[in-house]
Amino acid sequence: xxxxxxxxxxxxxxxxxxxxxxxxxxxTGEARxxxxxxxxxxxxxxxxxxxxxxKAGGIKIVNxxxxxxxxxxxxxxxxxxxxxxxxxxxLVSKVLVEEASDVAQExxxxxxxxxxxxxxxxxxxxxxxxxxxxxxxxxxxxxFRCEIDPAIGFQPFQGRKLAYGMxxxxxxxxxxxxxMTNLYKLFVKKDCSLAEINPLGVTxxxxxxxxxxxxxxxxxxxxxxxxxQELQDKEQEEPLEVQARDWGINNYVKTDGDIGCMxxxxxxxxxxxxxxxxxxxxxxxxxxxxxxxxxxxxxNSFKMFVADPRIKAVLVNIFGGMARVDVIARGIVExxxxxxxxxxxxxxxxxxxxxxxxxxxxxxxxSFIQAKDFYDGxxxxxxxxxxxxx
Numbered sequence: 001x002x003x004x005x006x007x008x009x010x011x012x013x014x015x016x017x018x019x020x021x022x023x024x025x026x027x028t029g030e031a032r033x034x035x036x037x038x039x040x041x042x043x044x045x046x047x048x049x050x051x052x053x054x055k056a057g058g059i060k061i062v063n064x065x066x067x068x069x070x071x072x073x074x075x076x077x078x079x080x081x082x083x084x085x086x087x088x089x090x091l092v093s094k095v096l097v098e099e100a101s102d103v104a105q106e107x108x109x110x111x112x113x114x115x116x117x118x119x120x121x122x123x124x125x126x127x128x129x130x131x132x133x134x135x136x137x138x139x140x141x142x143x144f145r146c147e148i149d150p151a152i153g154f155q156p157f158q159g160r161k162l163a164y165g166m167x168x169x170x171x172x173x174x175x176x177x178x179x180m181t182n183l184y185k186l187f188v189k190k191d192c193s194l195a196e197i198n199p200l201g202v203t204x205x206x207x208x209x210x211x212x213x214x215x216x217x218x219x220x221x222x223x224x225x226x227x228x229q230e231l232q233d234k235e236q237e238e239p240l241e242v243q244a245r246d247w248g249i250n251n252y253v254k255t256d257g258d259i260g261c262m263x264x265x266x267x268x269x270x271x272x273x274x275x276x277x278x279x280x281x282x283x284x285x286x287x288x289x290x291x292x293x294x295x296x297x298x299x300n301s302f303k304m305f306v307a308d309p310r311i312k313a314v315l316v317n318i319f320g321g322m323a324r325v326d327v328i329a330r331g332i333v334e335x336x337x338x339x340x341x342x343x344x345x346x347x348x349x350x351x352x353x354x355x356x357x358x359x360x361x362x363x364x365x366x367s368f369i370q371a372k373d374f375y376d377g378x379x380x381x382x383x384x385x386x387x388x389x390x
Contacts, residue, residue: 001217003231004047006096008213012197015186017179019210022098028072034097035068041100044071046092049236051131051214052082058092061100068097090236101209106199107166108132109180111148111187120148120187122180124162128199154184168202175208190228191221219250240285240308247300251290257282259385260305260314260343262298264289264323272317275375281382284311291322298331299338306339312388313344315381317374320351329357333364344369344384348377 003011006024013019021038024047025031035042046058053059058080060071072095079089106128114121125143127135135142144165146158159177168176179200187195194216201211222229234242244252251266255273259281263269266288273283287304289297305314318328328349335341348371349357361368369384371377 001219001222001228001232002049002236003215003217003228004049004094004096004233004236005045005213006047006094007231008215009096009210011186011190011215012183012210012213015182017182017186017197017210018208019213020098020101022096024094024096025072026076026094028069028076031072031076031095031097032065032069035062035065038097038099042068043096043098043100044068044075045096045098046075046080047094047096048080048082048085048090048092049233050080050082050084050090052084053080056080056082058082071095072097093233093235101201101211102204103199103201103209103211104204104206105202106211107202108135108143108198109162109183109200110194110196110198111184111192112194112196114147117147120150120184122146122148122154122158122162122184124166124180126166128201132198148184150188153188154181156181169206172202172206172208179208186215190215191218191225192216193218219245240304243307244287244300244304247303248297249287249289249300249304251286251288252304253286255283255285257284258310258312258389259381260284260287260308260311262287262289262301262305262314262316262318264291264318264320264328268317268319271374272315272378275378276315276382279375279378279382281378281385284308289323293322293324293327295327295331295334298328299335302332302335302339302341305343306341311343313346313381313384315377316345316347316349317371317377318349318351320349320353320357323351324353325349325351325357326353326360329360332368333360333366336364336366344381344388346371346377346381346384348372348374 009019023034042062044060062068075092081089108125108128111122127142148154159180163173163176196214197210199211201209238254240254261283263272269288276283305311346369
């Protein structure tokens, strides 16, 4: 789950991390009032779940309340198109109006979960303000990394090492170490999957200031983070992905194809998407129903397919281990009983209780295309989608 920049900064402030003065505005009048309160040069920033706002015109520097009002009018109610949004863009409903800081240096600081070590990883660089992927590709030696042992937490010596790597001087090292310690506390307490400050500004007076912030949260831990759940802005998210979560399908991502996919297991789901493309088609989604033996989740997956007008055909590819094939089969039958499914559906089943699953489908007399193996299923669903397009 993502939150807006202004929400992320409010959380940073709660954990003792300094942020610029400012507030969020949902109208041009509010933007003018906030700029007047600041009383100096300000920045008006579109609040959207996407990066690249500056290059897309979503961040404007203003010198007066009148300019702040004008800048807000150019953003609120419009769609901002960045390299992360696609051509359709995302709606700007709010802007953050905050004091423009006199910055002498821009740094980078983040914490994420490293997939290799399976530990929290803090990264720091003196190349702030840039996409960290660009820095990693062009000058990887400018990125300093530090793995954190959850049993003992973030240690001061680690903070000093990273601070020196960012070329901070002696007086700033202690401040930076405290900031990193507080960021790690926030990361752990709020079940973050990413905590990023980019840029972390060094002011002309030598103080550290979080000029921008991004916090992502582990969806699987939201049940114990009710205050974080309340921050979600569903208008900023893909409607189908929001609907999927409401129906208990947490592992759903919309993609740009027209073939619906229902698979159990993330690795198999990615392989299915790849094989469909290899066979000449494109998947409309990534959908991992998981290993729960629950027919309702199968029914809800078919609801997603029926609700998506792009979809021309569906592939159900299940390799039953902990997920039983007979339960999946019952879910398919229930979906046909409850929904008006007119899409061609290709079914490939293998694994636990396969014979019982095949019996349930055969006795149901529902119309579907049976596939004998993984490749056969991908090939047949691509053919079915081509036929449906004609």
